[in-house]
Amino acid sequence: MSAGDADSDRDGDGRPASADDDRAGLDRATAEALALLADARRGGGVRPRYRVRPAGRFDFDFAADPFGEVSSPTPPLPDSTDVRLRRVGAAPRTPLAGTGAAPQDPLAPLLVPAGSGVLPGDARSGDGQAEGAAVGGGDADGDAGTAAAGGAAEQADAAAAAPDGPASGTGSAASEPDDAVPPASEPDRAGSARSARSVPEPGSVSPERPTPWPAAREVAAGAAGVLGVRDVGIGEALGQTLAVGLTALVDLPSFDTSAMDGWAVAGPGPWRVGGDEGILAGRGSIAPLADGHAVRIATGARVPPGATAVLRSEHGTVGPHGELQAQRRVTHGQDVRPRGQECQKGDELLPAGTFVTPAVLGLAAACGYDQVRVVPRPRVEVLVLGDELLREGLPHDGRIRDALGPMLGPWLEALGAEVVATRRLGDEASALSGALEASDTDLVLTTGGTAAGPVDHVHPTLRRLGAELLVDGVAVRPGHPMLLARLGDGRHLVGLPGNPLAAVAGLFTLAAPLLRALAGRPAAQPSWAQVAEVVPGHASSTRLVPVVRRSDGWLLPLRFHGPAMLRGLAGADALAVVPPGGLAAGDAAEVLVLPRPGGAP
Ligand SMILES: Nc1nc2c(c(=O)[nH]1)N[C@H]1C(S)=C(S)[C@@H](COP(=O)(O)OP(=O)(O)OC[C@H]3O[C@@H](n4cnc5c(N)ncnc54)[C@H](O)[C@@H]3O)O[C@H]1N2
Numbered sequence: 279m280s281a282g283d284a285d286s287d288r289d290g291d292g293r294p295a296s297a298d299d300d301r302a303g304l305d306r307a308t309a310e311a312l313a314l315l316a317d318a319r320r321g322g323g324v325r326p327r328y329r330v331r332p333a334g335r336f337d338f339d340f341a342a343d344p345f346g347e348v349s350s351p352t353p354p355l356p357d358s359t360d361v362r363l364r365r366v367g368a369a370p371r372t373p374l375a376g377t378g379a380a381p382q383d384p385l386a387p388l389l390v391p392a393g394s395g396v397l398p399g400d401a402r403s404g405d406g407q408a409e410g411a412a413v414g415g416g417d418a419d420g421d422a423g424t425a426a427a428g429g430a431a432e433q434a435d436a437a438a439a440a441p442d443g444p445a446s447g448t449g450s451a452a453s454e455p456d457d458a459v460p461p462a463s464e465p466d467r468a469g470s471a472r473s474a475r476s477v478p479e480p481g482s483v484s485p486e487r488p489t490p491w492p493a494a495r496e497v498a499a500g501a502a503g504v505l506g507v508r509d510v511g512i513g514e515a516l517g518q519t520l521a522v523g524l525t526a527l528v529d530l531p532s533f534d535t536s537a538m539d540g541w542a543v544a545g546p547g548p549w550r551v552g553g554d555e556g557i558l559a560g561r562g563s564i565a566p567l568a569d570g571h572a573v574r575i576a577t578g579a580r581v582p583p584g585a586t587a588v589l590r591s592e593h594g595t596v597g598p599h600g601e602l603q604a605q606r607r608v609t610h611g612q613d614v615r616p617r618g619q620e621c622q623k624g625d626e627l628l629p630a631g632t633f634v635t636p637a638v639l640g641l642a643a644a645c646g647y648d649q650v651r652v653v654p655r656p657r658v659e660v661l662v663l664g665d666e667l668l669r670e671g672l673p674h675d676g677r678i679r680d681a682l683g684p685m686l687g688p689w690l691e692a693l694g695a696e697v698v699a700t701r702r703l704g705d706e707a708s709a710l711s712g713a714l715e716a717s718d719t720d721l722v723l724t725t726g727g728t729a730a731g732p733v734d735h736v737h738p739t740l741r742r743l744g745a746e747l748l749v750d751g752v753a754v755r756p757g758h759p760m761l762l763a764r765l766g767d768g769r770h771l772v773g774l775p776g777n778p779l780a781a782v783a784g785l786f787t788l789a790a791p792l793l794r795a796l797a798g799r800p801a802a803q804p805s806w807a808q809v810a811e812v813v814p815g816h817a818s819s820t821r822l823v824p825v826v827r828r829s830d831g832w833l834l835p836l837r838f839h840g841p842a843m844l845r846g847l848a849g850a851d852a853l854a855v856v857p858p859g860g861l862a863a864g865d866a867a868e869v870l871v872l873p874r875p876g877g878a879p
């Protein structure tokens with residue numbers, strides 16, 4: 279290989295490098311690629327983001343190759359290998375007509391920059407947001423416990439050294455919310471003379487010891503039982519849950535059925551074709567077929583008694599004297615669906631607790647159901663709190679758009695709930711009390727007001743109403759102030775934090791398992807996938823990180839994952855569950871798949 283080779287096709291577009299190429303970047307790229315190549319020649323394998331193509335050409339991405347493949351282990355390359363550097367996945371240079379912007383992978387801006395080796399702190403990567411997982415820097419959102427970059431081992435060390443505080447170099451303990459918040463049992467030092475608007479109420483904060491994330495999910499899953507059952511026509515059952523198993527009312531198929539258009543034949547051929555009309559689907563009684571005879575038959579028609587097979591129309595010819603000849607060997611039972619092949623009367627087809635999908639409706643209909651017994655969808659009301667929230671138009675004068683109202687309803691429906699109302703209440707404590715007293719839904723979801731700010735009324739209101747707090751704060755980032763309460767009348771309330779990504783974390787941590795329990799569905803089977811990159815962890819809390827699934831099934835963490843951000847989430851397929859201490863590249867993570875209510879694949 280020669281340096282000339284490396285220089286000859288830098289852009290991978292067949293053109294010599296142009297003057298506007300980033301020369302420093304190319305030089306770095308060349309040096310790095312040569313080092314990698316030497317490594318590959320020694321049989322050391324190729325690290326992520328580099329590809330050795332079968333022809334021996336070395337593909338290299340010095341900018342960002344979001345889908346860089348791991349080709350390791352790679353056989354040693356012969357010294358004679360022709361090497362050319364190519365940028366993989368670079369955006370085309372032609373601007374989009376009219377916009378001046380280059381077309382690009384919509385995900386590219388969300389992906390972690392190549393070579394960072396860590397999920398970036400959005401503060402450092404120029405997002406203008408000092409939030410999210412810090413990478414060696416402080417976190418203005420008090421997430422200073424996020425372990426520093428540098429691999430899982432280092433994170434584990436950081437976690438061990440400072441289980442409740444910041445990892446080394448990641449900020450000051452004073453910025454940790456847990457440290458800043460007084461314990462729930464502290465007396466009210468604020469004094470009763472202060473107005474509710476200026477002072478957090480005593481005990482209106484998350485407790486000193488938040489519930490670990492896995493335990494919080496279990497509490498939510500065990501907090502409620504089914505709401506009751508009812509019989510509904512199968513046309514209305516979609517999205518509800520089978521209260522009793524679906525048992526086959528008949529054999530399926532319920533008669534020996536022709537799988538093809540052709541002839542029902544009896545015994546070995548040739549056969550004499552009789553019965554002018556043939557047998558159509560839906561015919562009641564049919565005459566038996568004697569050996570050596572055939573009759574035309576349609577797909578789905580009853581196979582006559584005595585028939586031994588069906589000969590497809592394209593596999594037989596009828597001679598001038600009505601003799602049917604087979605052009606292929608016909609085996610016994612060929613193209614006949616025997617009665618009971620799929621199920622026999624009394625077989626349990628689906629267990630109680632099955633979510634009724636279109637396919638379940640089809641199966642129920644196929645085996646004779648007009649009605650099914652279901653657990654109805656839990657009824658849910660969403661109360662959006664916050665005077666600062668606008669329902670329409672541009673954010674202005676310190677006011678922002680309500681991002682949760684539009685998001686929660688569709689996701690709740692996808693989780694099996696019936697959303698009866700989404701109400702915007704503002705920040706009046708009395709409005710919240712009134713709405714809770716008036717509500718009759720199985721579950722109330724509130725957004726905002728869970729923390730200790732002057733207008734955070736959720737805790738005090740729950741206390742006034744005599745609610746029982748089942749979960750009061752969860753060791754998860756974002757979303758740690760989330761809570762689950764049982765109201766006096768046995769209904770439930772999930773309090774979601776106001777920061778939008780934190781609210782989504784609460785939705786999938788507490789509301790999703792509770793909705794399953796209310797609907798009588800068993801807890802979701804956890805699904806797991808490997809992460810393609812290091813994902814830093816919090817020192818003591820679980821992190822929920824927006825990820826996309828690559829085509830090979832590995833997960834790529836996305837940027838813009840700060841608690842107040844939605845940009846990463848909007849590009850995500852799932853939330854990866856990152857345990858305290860973080861994940862190394864290749865580690866398996868539990869995955870909370872984000873439902874797609876719009877039906878997109
Ligand atoms: N002293 C402390 N302050 C805060 C702590 C803490 O531990 N100690 N935790 C922070 C964290 S973390 C979160 S999360 C929030 C939770 O606060 P609340 O649940 O009380 O929510 P709000 O204060 O009402 O709002 C927080 C934030 O989110 C915006 N927001 C609210 N609702 C919406 C909506 N529907 N759409 C878009 N944005 C919304 C709101 O304007 C605030 O910016 O508390 C921290 N503080």
Ligand code: MOO
Nearest residue numbers: 756757758780841
């Ligand atoms: O980080 Mo907060 O936990 O946004 O919910």
